[in-house]
Amino acid sequence: MNVETYLFFNGKCEEALTFYQDLLGIEVSMLMKYDESPDQSICPPNCGDKVMHANFKIGDTSLMASDGDCAGEPNFAGFSLSFNVASEEEGIRIMEGLATNGKITMPLAPSFWGGLFGMVTDQYGMSWMVSVLEA
Secondary structure (H helix, E strand, C coil), X not given: CCCCEEEECCCCHHHHHHHHHHHHCCEEEEEEEHHHCCCHHHCCCCCCCCEEEEEEEECCEEEEEECCCCCCCCCCCCCCEEEEECCHHHHXXXXXXXXXXXXXXXXXXXXXXXXXXXXXXXXXXXXXXXXXXCC
């Protein structure tokens, strides 16, 4: 069994993927919009130019995303995406980038388990945890 993460951005998926491409270097391997669907009966109204399905990778991790029903704001409650970076400079760059129109909820600081750790919620409501491994 393989469990994969599927994120619903409720109308902001393509914008979010572009943001993550620029900041994190994600690789989008597939993106289909609702108006490209062979079965239009399953598409929400007025969502033709929105993302029906996307596959992307952050490093070695594969994720999926969509605009869902294109209604309301994204709501990413109850989980965070967590990753490690090799340097404090990279951790600061990513934390500050993710905090653009978002909020740092725990500044990058030394952790009792070693290295640095911080948390940030981005402009789409996605919670991130950033760890800098000890060198």
